[in-house]
Amino acid sequence: MKNTLKKKKYYLAILCVVLVASLPAYGAMTKKSKTKSIEQRVDSVLRLMTLEEKIGQMTQLSNPNIPTGPTYISVEKASNVALIREGKLGSILNITGADLTRRMQEVAVNESRIKIPLLFGFDVIHGFKTVFPIPLASACSWDMAAIASAERVAALESSAAGLHWTFAPMVDIARDPRWGRIAEGAGEDPFLGSAIAKARVQGFQGKNLRDDASILACVKHFAAYGNAEAGRDYNTTDMSERLLREIYLPPYKAAIDAGVATVMSSFNEFNGTPASGSKFLLTDILRNEYGFKGFVVSDWNSISEIITHGAAKDKNEATIFAMNANIDMDMQNNCYPKKLKQLVEEGKVTVEQVNKAVRRILRAKFELGLFDNPYKYCDSKKEKSVLLNKENLAKALDVAKRSIVLLKNDNLLPLSKTAKVAIIGPLADAPKEMNGCWAWYGEQSPVTFLSGVRNKIGSSHLIYAKGCNINDATTDSIAYAVSVAKDADVVVLCVGESGDMSGESNSRTSLDLPGVQSLLVKEILKTGKPVVLVMTNGRPITLGSLNDSVPAILETWQLGTRAGDALAEVLFGDYNPSGKLTTTFPITIGQVPIYYNHKNTGRPNIDGKRQGYNSRYIDCGNFPQYPFGFGLSYTKFEYSDFKIDKSSMAKTDKATVSVVVKNTGSYDGEEIVQLYIRDLVAYGVSRPVKELKGFDKITLTKGEQKTVRFQITPEMLAYYDLNLKKIVEPGDFSIMVGCSSADKDLLKLNLTVIE
Numbered sequence: 001m002k003n004t005l006k007k008k009k010y011y012l013a014i015l016c017v018v019l020v021a022s023l024p025a026y027g028a029m030t031k032k033s034k035t036k037s038i039e040q041r042v043d044s045v046l047r048l049m050t051l052e053e054k055i056g057q058m059t060q061l062s063n064p065n066i067p068t069g070p071t072y073i074s075v076e077k078a079s080n081v082a083l084i085r086e087g088k089l090g091s092i093l094n095i096t097g098a099d100l101t102r103r104m105q106e107v108a109v110n111e112s113r114i115k116i117p118l119l120f121g122f123d124v125i126h127g128f129k130t131v132f133p134i135p136l137a138s139a140c141s142w143d144m145a146a147i148a149s150a151e152r153v154a155a156l157e158s159s160a161a162g163l164h165w166t167f168a169p170m171v172d173i174a175r176d177p178r179w180g181r182i183a184e185g186a187g188e189d190p191f192l193g194s195a196i197a198k199a200r201v202q203g204f205q206g207k208n209l210r211d212d213a214s215i216l217a218c219v220k221h222f223a224a225y226g227n228a229e230a231g232r233d234y235n236t237t238d239m240s241e242r243l244l245r246e247i248y249l250p251p252y253k254a255a256i257d258a259g260v261a262t263v264m265s266s267f268n269e270f271n272g273t274p275a276s277g278s279k280f281l282l283t284d285i286l287r288n289e290y291g292f293k294g295f296v297v298s299d300w301n302s303i304s305e306i307i308t309h310g311a312a313k314d315k316n317e318a319t320i321f322a323m324n325a326n327i328d329m330d331m332q333n334n335c336y337p338k339k340l341k342q343l344v345e346e347g348k349v350t351v352e353q354v355n356k357a358v359r360r361i362l363r364a365k366f367e368l369g370l371f372d373n374p375y376k377y378c379d380s381k382k383e384k385s386v387l388l389n390k391e392n393l394a395k396a397l398d399v400a401k402r403s404i405v406l407l408k409n410d411n412l413l414p415l416s417k418t419a420k421v422a423i424i425g426p427l428a429d430a431p432k433e434m435n436g437c438w439a440w441y442g443e444q445s446p447v448t449f450l451s452g453v454r455n456k457i458g459s460s461h462l463i464y465a466k467g468c469n470i471n472d473a474t475t476d477s478i479a480y481a482v483s484v485a486k487d488a489d490v491v492v493l494c495v496g497e498s499g500d501m502s503g504e505s506n507s508r509t510s511l512d513l514p515g516v517q518s519l520l521v522k523e524i525l526k527t528g529k530p531v532v533l534v535m536t537n538g539r540p541i542t543l544g545s546l547n548d549s550v551p552a553i554l555e556t557w558q559l560g561t562r563a564g565d566a567l568a569e570v571l572f573g574d575y576n577p578s579g580k581l582t583t584t585f586p587i588t589i590g591q592v593p594i595y596y597n598h599k600n601t602g603r604p605n606i607d608g609k610r611q612g613y614n615s616r617y618i619d620c621g622n623f624p625q626y627p628f629g630f631g632l633s634y635t636k637f638e639y640s641d642f643k644i645d646k647s648s649m650a651k652t653d654k655a656t657v658s659v660v661v662k663n664t665g666s667y668d669g670e671e672i673v674q675l676y677i678r679d680l681v682a683y684g685v686s687r688p689v690k691e692l693k694g695f696d697k698i699t700l701t702k703g704e705q706k707t708v709r710f711q712i713t714p715e716m717l718a719y720y721d722l723n724l725k726k727i728v729e730p731g732d733f734s735i736m737v738g739c740s741s742a743d744k745d746l747l748k749l750n751l752t753v754i755e
Contacts, residue, residue: 041371042362045114046355049087051341053114054358056083057090058329059337060121060297087112088337090361091119091165091329096441101162102378109374117365117374124166124204124215125184125438126150128157129387130396130561131446133403134436134502134538135170135200137557139186140579140631141402142672142697144199150399151203153392156213159377160386161441164368165216167264169200171251172221175593177583178231180506183437183538183558185226187582188595188628190247191692194254201258209261210369212376219255221266221299223281224248228268231592232507237268244270245720247597253290261294261364265327267302274309276302277321287326295328295360303333315339316348323349328357388443393562400559400566405579406632410551412530414573414634415490420461422488423450424481424524425495426470426517427536433470436538436558437503443561449494449534452564456572463488467524470498471514478516478523485527492571493524493550494534499558502538511542511589521546534567540585547625555581573634578670578697580631580740584624591620596628596741597688629674629692629740635665635702639747642737644712648752651728655712655751659737661698662705672697675710676736676746677717683729684722690736690746710737717753730754 046054061080083089084107095101101120108118126132132150141147151169158166173193174182186196197219206214224244228235239248256263263286265276275281276298286292306318319335320343330336343349369376386392406413415421427433429450435442447455450464467481468474485491495517500506512518524531525546532552535541547553554577559566569575586594605616608623616622641660649655661673675694679687693716696708712735714728721727730753738746 038363038366041366042359045116045362046358049114049358051344051351051354053087054354055336055340056086056088057116057358057361058340058354059089060091060093060329060331061089062092062332063094081107084108084118085111087114087116089118090116091121093121093331095120096122096161096163098160098162098378098380098383102375105374105378116362117370119165119216119365119370120163121165121167122158122163123168123438123440124154124158124163125168125170126436127154127396127439127560128161128441129443130157130392131435131439131442132396132561133400133559134183134557135185136183136187136538136582137403137559138399139192139196139582140405140557141399142192142580142582142695143402144195146399146402147196148199148203149395151200152206152213153395155204155206155215157387157392159213159215160379160383162377162383163215164370164377165218165262166204167218167220168204169197169217169255170220171197171255172224172226173248173251174226174583175595176228176231177511177539177586178507178509178589178592179226179228180233180437180502180508180538181226181504182583183502186251188584189582189597189692190250192582192695193251197251197255198258201255201260205259205261209367214368216261216364216368217255218262218264218297219252219260220264221275222252222263222286222296223266223275224270225266225268225275233505234267237270241724242720245724249285256286256290256292261367263292263294263296265296265298265302265325267299267305269309269311274302274306274311274321276327277306277311277318277325279325282325282327293360295357295364296326297329298322298327298331298333300332303327303330303335316343319343320348323353326357328360396560397562397565397569400562401569401575401577403557403559403579404566404570404577405555405581406553406570406577406634407555407626407630408547408550408553409632409634412490412532412552413571415532415571417457417572418461419489420463420487421453421457422484422491422529423453423462423464423494424467424485424491425493425520425534426466426468427496427534428464428466428492428494430470433499433536434558434563435560436499437506439499439560446561447564449492449564449567452566452568453492453571455565456568467520468516470517471501473516475516475519478520481520482523482527485524485529488529491524491527491529491531492534493521493531494536495521496536496541497538499538508539509589511540511586511592512544513541518544518546521550525549532571540583542586542588542625544588555579573667576634576667576669577631578633578672580629580672581626582628584628585626587625588620590617591622591624594624597691599686600689627740627742629672630742631672631740633665633667633669633671635663635667635669637669637671637700637739638662638664639738642747642749644735644749644751647750648754649712650754651714651730653714656709657712657735657737657749658707658709659747660705660707661700663700663702666702668699668701670697670699671739673708674738674740676741677712678734678736679717679719680732680734682719682731685719687719690741692741712751728753
C-alpha cells in the first residue's frame with residue numbers, strides 16, 4: 001500500500017510539472033510577470049530533478065563523427081542516445097536538419113524521465129546555408145541595419161534546420177592580423193565593435209526569443225582572446241586591467257546590454273588564470289558588474305585545458321575552478337558529467353552552485369518556448385522553403401557588395417561593360433575559397449569572380465587564366481596568364497588567401513601574398529595592361545611595392561555565396577563601393593601590432609621623419625599602408641563648415657558638432673562620416689591620440705550636400721582614472737571629423753570641459 005501511495009504521489013508530481021511546463025505564454029502580461037512565471041516554471045522542474053539529471057543539463061556533447069561540422073547520420077550515431085534517455089545530456093552541438101533534430105528531441109521529451117527538451121547548437125558565424133561575408137568583411141560596411149539583417153537570415157535558416165543556438169557573435173578586438181581569428185570579429189576598435197556586437201545579437205535573437213525564427217546568441221570569447229601573444233591562436237594573453245577595460249571589454253558589455261542570452265568563456269589566460277576558471281572575469285565582471293543573467297558555456301574542452309595551462313592538477317580541480325567561476329555548461333570536456341557528482345557529495349561544490357547553473361539553462365529553454373513546443377524548429381517543409389531562397393540570396397548580395405573596400409583607384413574603375421576583360425589569378429574561379437572560414441554547412445558552390453563577371457557582361461569578351469595556385473612554388477602557368485593578359489583591354493587579377501588560411505588555429509607569420517602570387521602580379525604588370533587587383537583574404541595583407549604599381553585595388557575579403565556577383569556590381573559601376581576598413585593595413589609585418597588609437601609616447605614621431613631621438617623605425621615609417629576607417633568611392637566627398645555650438649561645456653552638459661558633406665563627383669554614393677575625440681590632458685593617465693566616438697553612413701546623389709550632426713556627451717569624454725574609476729574631468733578636448741582616422745582626412749575643433 002505504501003509503495004502504491006508513493007507511486008501515485010510520484011506520478012502526480014510528474015503530471016503537475018508537465019502541466020505547469022506546458023502552460024501557454026501570456027501575451028498580455030507585463031515583462032515583470034512573464035519573468036516571474038518563467039521562474040516559477042523553472043523551479044517546478046528543478047525540484048523534481050536528481051543530481052545526475054541536473055548535471056546532465058550542464059553537459060553538452062558534439063556529434064562525434066564531425067567534431068566541428070555537420071553531417072546527416074542516424075540518431076544512434078549522432079550522440080549517445082542512452083544519455084538522453086537517462087536525462088544526462090542537455091545540449092548537443094553539430095547536429096543539423098529538421099528531421100534529425102526532431103528524432104533526437106523525441107528521445108528527450110518522450111523517453112526521458114523529466115522530459116526536458118534538448119538545445120541544439122552550431123557555429124553559425126556568417127550565415128548558415130546562405131553564406132554571408134566573413135564578419136571582418138561585413139564590419140567594413142559600417143552598416144548596422146545590413147549586419148543585423150544578415151544575422152536575421154542566418155537565424156531564419158538555422159532555426160528552420162532545427163537549431164536553437166549559435167556560438168556567435170565573436171566580438172574579440174584584434175590588433176594583430178597574424179591571428180587567424182581576426183576574420184571572425186569586427187576589427188580593432190571598441191566603439192565600432194560595440195555597435196556591431198549589438199547589431200549581431202539583435203539580428204540573431206530578434207525582438208522576442210519566443211518568435212519562431214529567433215535563436216540564442218552567444219557572445220564570445222570572454223575575455224580578451226583577441227590579444228594572443230605573437231598572434232598565435234590559443235596563446236597567452238597578458239595585459240593591464242586598464243587595457244582590458246578600455247579596449248577589450250566594451251563589445252562584450254554592449255552585447256550583454258543588448259540582451260545576449262549566452263556567453264562563451266575563452267581559451268586564453270588573463271592575469272595568470274585561465275579564463276575558463278577565472279572568477280574575476282566570469283563572476284566579478286560578467287555577473288556582478290555587468291549584471292549578466294544568462295548562462296555561460298565553456299569553449300570546446302577549455303575546462304580540461306586548465307590542467308594543460310598548469311593551473312590545475314586534474315579534472316577534479318579544473319571542475320572546481322570552472323564551477324567557482326560560474327561556468328554553467330561544459331562543452332565537450334567531460335569534466336562535469338564525470339566529476340561533478342562526486343565533488344558535490346564531497347562538499348567541494350555545493351548543490352546551490354549546481355542549481356544556479358541549471359536554473360539559467362532551463363530559463364533559456366523556457367524563454368525559447370521549447371517547453372511549450374519542443375519541435376518548433378523541426379519543420380522539414382519550412383526548412384526546404386527557407387534555405388537558399390531568393391530573399392536570402394538577395395540579402396547576401398546586398399551585404400557582400402557593401403563589404404567591399406576600394407583601396408586605390410587611379411581613374412581605372414568602374415570598368416566599361418564593353419571592354420575585353422581578362423580574369424586571372426588563383427582566386428578567380430575558386431568556389432570553395434569564396435566562403436572563408438566557418439562555413440561548414442554553407443552553400444559549397446558560391447558564385448566565383450569569373451562566374452560573376454560572366455553573369456554581368458557575358459562570355460564573348462571575357463578570357464580567363466589561373467596563373468598559379470594559391471600557396472605553392474609552381475610557376476608553370478604564369479607564362480600562359482601573361483599571354484592572356486596581353487590579349488585583353490584590362491586585367492582583373494584575383495589574388496589572396498585560401499579560405500582555410502584564416503579562422504581558428506590558422507595564424508600566420510607572414511602577411512604577404514602566399515606562394516608565387518606576387519611574382520604573378522609582377523609579370524602581369526610588365527604587360528603594360530591596366531590591372532585591377534582583387535584581394536580575397538581573411539586578414540590584412542601586405543603588398544609591398546605592388547601597392548604603388550597597381551592602378552586599382554579592391555579589398556573583397558571573403559564574400560560568401562554571392563561573392564562573384566557582388567564583385568561584378570562594383571567592378572562595372574552598378575554599385576558604388578562604400579566600405580571602410582575596420583582594421584589597419586600595415587606596410588610590413590614588422591609594424592605589427594599597428595592600430596589607429598595608439599598612445600602618443602613621450603617622444604612621438606610626429607612628422608614621420610627618420611631622424612632624432614623619437615619613437616620610430618630606421619627602415620620604415622610609423623604610418624600604415626591603409627589606416628582604420630579608410631575607403632574610397634567612385635565619387636568625391638567634400639567636408640566643410642565644421643562647427644560646434646559651444647566652445648565649452650559643463651561635465652554634465654552636451655555639445656553638438658556639425659559638418660557639411662557634399663558629393664562633388666559624378667556618381668551617387670554613400671559616405672561614412674566619422675567622429676573622433678582626443679583628451680589632450682588626463683590627470684596622471686595618458687590617452688590615445690584619437691578615439692572613434694561616432695559615425696553616420698549617409699547617401700548623397702551627385703551634387704547633393706547634407707549637414708551631419710553629432711552630439712558630444714559626457715560618456716564620450718569619460719576615461720578610467722588612476723583608480724580605474726570611470727570619470728569625466730575638466731580639460732581640453734580635440735574634436736575631429738572626416739572620412740578616415742588619418743590626420744590628413746580630419747577637420748579639428750577644440751572643446752573645453754568645465755566644472
